[in-house]
Amino acid sequence: MIKEKVFLGNREDYNKKLKYLAGLAQEEPWTFKNIEGKDPYRILRNYFHYTYDRLEEEGKIMVSPDGKYSCINTGLLTQYDQEIMAIFSRSEQPRFLPWYLIGFYRDTDRFFKERFTEVPEMADYFDDVNEVIFNRNLRIDMNTNHIIDDNLLRFQQAGYSEPEVIHALLKAAMDKVEKKLRRNFKLALPFYYHNTETDERKIQLLIPLYFPGAPVRLALVLDKVKGGQRDPYYLAITVLPVEWAYMNSRLIVRPDEEWAKIIEDADVDFDKFETVMS
Template structure:
């Protein structure tokens, strides 16, 4: 039977024969042996019931001493991602693009390579238990829970990007990365079975993860965030932010595919204000919301000014709609609650905007949702792009 080395040595209390792979069934061993004989990564059906089939992606490598074959990449999952020939124990070599797509699908499904392979019932291949390191079931959508992010990495990113005001302690930048990564996770999990790795905003390759930040250098090179496994014992996050690198950096040479930019709008027309649609405002809700009251100019507050405030708000909404109809770039898009919204400037007491009105497109009209301060509006709008409109530009 073929002798496998899975990257760990036998403990003093166990014999070499007890290492994973030595006691597997002959059919399972033959399947893996055939896979390892291929020059390129391949996929195999290891076993399991019809609804709990196990798939393996592996790649061979020779140790320096020679003579032994080492499994350097092993990932298992229960979700079928490829059609296998009926009765076949392993998948025949796949075309290059199909191999890469399968690799991305499998990595996205389990996120990490297996650290060990244990057999509950050595003579029954259907009972093989594939145990990924840390047993991750889903990608964490919060980048700060997904990976440990050292503070100097943000300073490095600020130096890489085109000069921009990111606020005190890079607050806007951190918020941008938080929501961009969350959207990237959503798109990756949704599209991994349907598209090529180059069309995903997250790419996993050789125990590393690459994230397209959507930011650019002064010469408009895309900037990527590189994550590596967190080797710190008992670490809360499974990954570690190695740093941010432009696309021409040698650190990214080993990636065959670079991730695409995060998409927020499924329909590009949502990003442009349609002057033909009316704006419907729930004034009682907007002006009566306790969160909105502190944002309203003090000159319009007070018990005797409720009617004045209402008229000022109604007039400001009408004026904002007319200004946006004359210049569609005045409406700035933001992403909230999984949908695109538009921000319009509200001038309540003069010609200078004091608040931003959020409107969301519905069936045949725009619904006004709430009011934001200009700082809040910029922070939200920066997620999609750097606002260049004068009324919101920092």
């Protein structure tokens, strides 16, 4: 875990490094409008931390020949398609964390090239590309009562309190999103699910729920079910606040214009929700 291995600096210094990274990388949303003032890099910070953790898990953190530096491939590109590295310096103080974040560098920067002979690999989250692409030929099954009963608090936090109303809204939302998915499969975002208790790992898909007359506040989580007597199908298993959905999926893919608009319009109070990313 990055917080157990790397000293990132105090909040002000770390935000300066994230600001530099945001300016270096190709433009995209790196926070949510309702927290922009107090946390301008919420999405970017989450992306960087979980990317580091995944690269550590995969053994893809590169150490310089002299052992004084390490680096990772952030997976981000500059506007000129240069790869962006995070470089860390080894701590010489035993009581400190082993590494210190120096900053972010292009793969063409002298500071990087003088310390490393090659570009480290990016994080991988899947083996079969078909797992991350929505198959419009598969049906979506949803136990609506189960979804509502297990997630009533999340619906309430998003502004919907009556189960009967939620039931009707879910039906309308599914009718709309299924039409959209038939025309834009990229609307279903891949999400890497890792259950740390059972070590189960799989790709799930996240689709926005368009409730009539309101911004998108929730996303539906789809599991692909294979085997048994039925043909493969998607099973809707839970809902997530749309902010969580976006941050989860951003680890794998940069969402398209439709999702960028969803995030721009998102108005949920992010800090009301219990965290699922710990």
